[in-house]
Amino acid sequence: MATQSYKKLVEHYQSIDNFEHLRAICSWDQATFMPSGGADSRAEAMAELAVHLHKLHTAPHLAELFELAKDENLDTTQQASVKEMHRTWQLQTVLPAELVKAKSLAGAKCEHQWRIQRQENDWHGFLKNFEPVVALSQEEAQIRASSSRMTPYDAMLDIYEPGMCSTQLNQLFGDVATWLPQMIQTAAQDYSPNHTAQYPVEQQELLAHELMALLGFNFNHGRLDTSVHPFCGGTSQDTRITTRYGESEFVNAMMGVIHETGHACYEQNLPQSLAKLPVGKARSMAIHESQSLFYEMQIARSPEFIALLSDRASHYFPKYAAINKTQNLIAQLQRVEPSLIRVDADEVTYPAHVILRYEIERDLINGDIQSKDIPQLWDLKMSQLLGISTKDNYKDGCMQDIHWTDGSFGYFPSYTLGAMYAAQFKHTMAKTINIPQQINSRDLKPIYDWLNTQIWQKASLLSTQDLMVQATGTGLDVSIFKSHLQHRYCKA
């Protein structure tokens, strides 16, 4: 048969996906319902599963199947499918097992101690564990680079954002860095809530479910639960999102829900015929983030949606209708204010946090700077981009994120690339859909139908570049992101 090897590959990756399914559900359980006493045995079971998955990913017969599949008579989808399987296989097999193990151990130790060291602002203690993580990550980057003719950092970036490179990022982020500090100054506005309120969690949950339904979340194939750190997990047939509620405030929980709903709708609408194959998965981290940020930033922070949110809030929290009138929620949701912490940053200052991290991790992985240089560079770049000093404040400076502690270098750019892609999707969509009017009439179907057709159904069938060109007519255009920010935040 002409597609025999291809079929064997399909079976193998479907089998992998079945085990990934078990991992996804047990991870979700770990973050939501597992009693704390279950942690040790769960960790053991998950470690066993990880070993098994690694065996499947590096099964010796795959090399030959990929060779044989090359000569088979495959259609376009099958070719794209083999390409993504092969990419997965390369990512998994290129590193020597000892390096994977050494990095995993160093990363676990660094992350574990970081949880205490960060609280204690203990940079020097952290540095001792961090330097081996960087050294092993550099080794990883060099091995990945040598098999792919990229720079070391680009080889790491490629894990999360295939097709992206630092030449393009330097250009994109360099552009942003020329106008962002001025824009932040123009847009900056204080916002301080001057009231106390009590929003019952049960009511917040009802509102969250209503918003999810409005945004197209399919409850027959997913759930909303609570966890300390909100996430989107589960599988594409059973997508589990979480949020975190506070009683004094409901807007943050709702924005979290809306953000994760964007991730979830992407997952839920991936093509079911390819569901268990690498080609049937989301295109990249940045495209994934573009969907959550489309929902959160392009839709939910628009004046029309904020008016809708205000109306629904008055229904669920009638006592605080006056506090939650549209103009107050706009003041809260469209505030701009330079601050130390990335995860709390607003839409305008967020890219500054990402650019700073990108420049440092790029130079670190390429060996152009050393770990010990980071605090000084952090302080310098924070001052340049946001006008804030982090001198001697490691806790709220270079020690604030978990990403680097286990060597996940190359991930940070996804956040701001996602914001840029989202702005570009919105820009194109607005040519054929009256988005404000759809929001006002509470019919978001044309909006998520567009995303479904242009992005969700495409899965990994196209490269990010081709996906963008087919959806928007052009590759990533940073000027659209700039216009979006100007339009929303620089009205005066």
Next chain:
Amino acid sequence: MATQSYKKLVEHYQSIDNFEHLRAICSWDQATFMPSGGADSRAEAMAELAVHLHKLHTAPHLAELFELAKDENLDTTQQASVKEMHRTWQLQTVLPAELVKAKSLAGAKCEHQWRIQRQENDWHGFLKNFEPVVALSQEEAQIRASSSRMTPYDAMLDIYEPGMCSTQLNQLFGDVATWLPQMIQTAAQDYSPNHTAQYPVEQQELLAHELMALLGFNFNHGRLDTSVHPFCGGTSQDTRITTRYGESEFVNAMMGVIHETGHACYEQNLPQSLAKLPVGKARSMAIHESQSLFYEMQIARSPEFIALLSDRASHYFPKYAAINKTQNLIAQLQRVEPSLIRVDADEVTYPAHVILRYEIERDLINGDIQSKDIPQLWDLKMSQLLGISTKDNYKDGCMQDIHWTDGSFGYFPSYTLGAMYAAQFKHTMAKTINIPQQINSRDLKPIYDWLNTQIWQKASLLSTQDLMVQATGTGLDVSIFKSHLQHRYCKA
């Protein structure tokens, strides 16, 4: 090293247990939180896991390891451990793969169609699917029997209740059958609730949690959730029980919770040093059931506990304090009434349902009767034991249970054996612990400490016979069960 093969066996069975952990959590999720649209992909993932577990259980190198371990210098615990591993291995490897597959397919088909056929009282439709299940189960029983010098039925019984045989069951159940019908007549009492009430589920959950805590459930290592069919699942480090609430009534949900708490306390208190090995698991189905029935029947249906329940009910449902006074709850919880359905039966009539099923499945598997004979035998035995006819009523007669549909012959005796073991544990415990007084003072610790020492901590280190003798001084003694029933139900 003198224990090298033993250590390899330990590693192998620990690895199996890690995958069983994933299965337990994903099964729990399937019954509690999974959205219905997730069912298909979950079924695929679970099937993949079952295949993988079967591979591990039948790994070719195990035979040699068991041979080598025989000559190793093992202590008593290690010897018991090898024995249980070997038992697990034999159960898994003795059947040819084609038979396992054929039975699984026939069973799935029979069970699937039974769900409709039962509703439609369609015995003849059911019989078509059931006959192949019986034929394959007979084949299974013969293969199991031939490797162990048992009768075919005893070989099936041995899966669930190692050490038990039909000679002993004939004697035990034969004894019961001589006095039970008369006792049922003596004890029979109508109970019909003559009020309407509304018990909010949130309050029932609070009461359930309080009762679980009282009974020694460790919430750091477990949870209570809801599902259509109550069960005890999860792992011994993370034990998940479920119940089902109705708003018009709270007693059944609480009895379900107490029953599953009995199962859960056994699981939670298995020796952690052996947690992942066959020898560290619960001894048998009947011993497991003895723990849930100890809690439900010996403790929770005692007058002292019912008084306690009445008091707590008046706290959580003050509106219905009069309805739930002790004497009313006793009338409900100690009612005796012959009825058609096993799962709704009371403590006195329940053994009749089990004896009937035992006699039929024994003769069926041994080839002494045929499937088509079942309805007539059912009607006959129901008349003899309970004085009720099931003529032409297959739905509430021989088609009421799920057990036979997939060929789980040999399981039914566990229920009544469990009730007998429970009565015997209580009888012994009462010699050193004033159980009524402990319940009155709401301190059940001495009770579950006794169970912990005598049963839970023993796991599968002893045979059921040795466990009984060590705990109670004698093997199973049916007269204790009889006395218990007489004492509680034949006071007049």
